[in-house]
Amino acid sequence: MEAHGGNLEATARRLGCRPSELLDASASLVPFRLPLSARWALLRADLRSYPDRRSQRLRTLLARLHQIEPDLLLPGNGAAELFTWAARDASQCGLSVLPQPGFADYGRGLRCWDGVMRCFSLPLQWDVAFPQALPDCGSGDVLWITNPHNPTGQLWSRASLEPLLERYRLVICDEAFLPLVPNGEAQSLIPLVAQHPNLVVIRSLTKLYGIAGVRLGYAVAQQPRLERWAAWRDPWPINAFASALAEAVLHDPRAYRLWCRRVQRWCAEEGQWLSHQLARLPGIQPLPSAANYLLIRGEHDGKPWSLQPLREALETRHRILLRDCRSFPGLGESWLRLGYQSRRGNRRIIRAMRMELSRQRR
Numbered sequence: 001m002e003a004h005g006g007n008l009e010a011t012a013r014r015l016g017c018r019p020s021e022l023l024d025a026s027a028s029l030v031p032f033r034l035p036l037s038a039r040w041a042l043l044r045a046d047l048r049s050y051p052d053r054r055s056q057r058l059r060t061l062l063a064r065l066h067q068i069e070p071d072l073l074l075p076g077n078g079a080a081e082l083f084t085w086a087a088r089d090a091s092q093c094g095l096s097v098l099p100q101p102g103f104a105d106y107g108r109g110l111r112c113w114d115g116v117m118r119c120f121s122l123p124l125q126w127d128v129a130f131p132q133a134l135p136d137c138g139s140g141d142v143l144w145i146t147n148p149h150n151p152t153g154q155l156w157s158r159a160s161l162e163p164l165l166e167r168y169r170l171v172i173c174d175e176a177f178l179p180l181v182p183n184g185e186a187q188s189l190i191p192l193v194a195q196h197p198n199l200v201v202i203r204s205l206t207k208l209y210g211i212a213g214v215r216l217g218y219a220v221a222q223q224p225r226l227e228r229w230a231a232w233r234d235p236w237p238i239n240a241f242a243s244a245l246a247e248a249v250l251h252d253p254r255a256y257r258l259w260c261r262r263v264q265r266w267c268a269e270e271g272q273w274l275s276h277q278l279a280r281l282p283g284i285q286p287l288p289s290a291a292n293y294l295l296i297r298g299e300h301d302g303k304p305w306s307l308q309p310l311r312e313a314l315e316t317r318h319r320i321l322l323r324d325c326r327s328f329p330g331l332g333e334s335w336l337r338l339g340y341q342s343r344r345g346n347r348r349i350i351r352a353m354r355m356e357l358s359r360q361r362r
C-alpha cells in the first residue's frame with residue numbers, strides 16, 4: 001500500500017497506460033501552468049557552475065516576502081529534506097508527539113535518527129468553520145503540527161498554537177499547504193520565529209506551483225539551528241533548476257501575491273463545488289476542508305462501507321487516482337482523499353464516481 005500519493009510512473013506501468021493519461025487526484029497540487037517567466041528561467045539556468053551553497057539570492061527573496069531576516073531562512077531539497085533535519089533535532093529533544101491520521105514523512109525522518117514518538121488520535125469529526133483550535137495532544141517534548149492538517153484539511157488557529165510554544169521543548173509546524181488556503185496566512189507561525197528559538201516552520205513550493213519534480217522547500221527558524229543543519233547536509237542540496245525557478249516566481253512580491261490569490265480563489269470555488277456534488281452521491285460523505293483536498297467517507301445508514309472497490313474502479317476503468325487512506329493510522333478502507341483539479345477534471349471525477357456507484361448498487 002502506498003504511503004504517499006502521486007506515484008504516476010508506477011501506476012501507469014501497472015495499468016498499462018501512459019502517465020499523461022492519468023488524472024491524479026491522489027496528490028494535491030495546483031493544476032495551473034507555471035508562469036511563463038518561470039519556464040524561461042528553467043531554460044536559462046546556469047548548469048555549468050556549482051550552485052551558491054548559501055542560496056543567498058533565494059534567501060533574500062524569501063526574507064522580503066515574509067518580512068523577516070534572511071538568516072532565519074534555509075532552503076531545502078523539498079520540505080522532505082528539511083523534515084529529516086528537524087527530526088534529528090527532535091530525536092535529541094525527547095519524545096515526539098504526532099497527531100494522527102497525519103503525514104507519514106515525519107515518522108520517516110524520526111526513524112532515521114531512532115527518534116521516539118507517540119501518536120495522538122485526532123477526533124474524526126469536526127466543524128465546517130475554520131480556523132479551529134488544535135485539540136490538546138498531551139504531554140511530550142516535541143510537537144509536530146501540520147497546518148492545514150493533512151489528510152483532514154483542518155486549518156488550526158494561530159491563537160491555539162501559540163501557547164504550545166511554552167509547553168513543548170520544540171514545535172515543528174509544517175505549513176506546506178498554507179499559502180493555498182483562503183485567509184490562511186493569518187494563522188502562520190512565521191511571525192513568531194524571531195522570538196521563539198524552539199519553533200521551526202517548514203514551507204514548500206511543491207503544492208503552490210505544482211512543481212513536485214523540482215524539489216524546493218524552506219525552513220524558517222533561528223540562525224544557530226539552521227547553521228547546524230547546513231553543516232550536516234550535502235554540500236549542494238538546491239540544484240540550479242530549483243533555484244532558477246524559485247527566484248523567477250519570487251522575485252516580484254506582487255506577482256507572488258496575485259498567484260496566491262488566484263490559487264486561493266480556485267481552492268474556495270472548487271472546494272465548494274466538489275463538496276456539494278460529492279454530498280449528492282449515494283453513500284458518500286465529504287468532510288469539511290480549508291485546503292485543496294478533502295476526505296470522503298463511505299457511509300450507508302450510519303455504517304461505514306469500503307470505498308476500495310470504487311477507488312479501484314476509478315483507477316482501472318477511468319484512469320483516475322484518488323488517495324487510498326489505508327496507510328493513515330485511524331483511517332481505513334472506508335476513507336479516500338481527493339485533491340482538487342480544474343473544474344473539467346473535477347467534473348470527470350464526479351461523473352466517473354456516479355457511474356461506478358450506480359454500477360455497484362445494481
Ligand SMILES: Cc1ncc(COP(=O)(O)O)c(C=O)c1O
Pocket residue numbers: 077078079080081103146150174176177203204205206212215216217
Ligand atoms: C503536509 C505535507 N507537507 C510536506 C509535503 C512535502 O513537500 P515537498 O514536496 O516540498 O517535500 C507534503 C507532500 O505530500 C505534505 O503533504
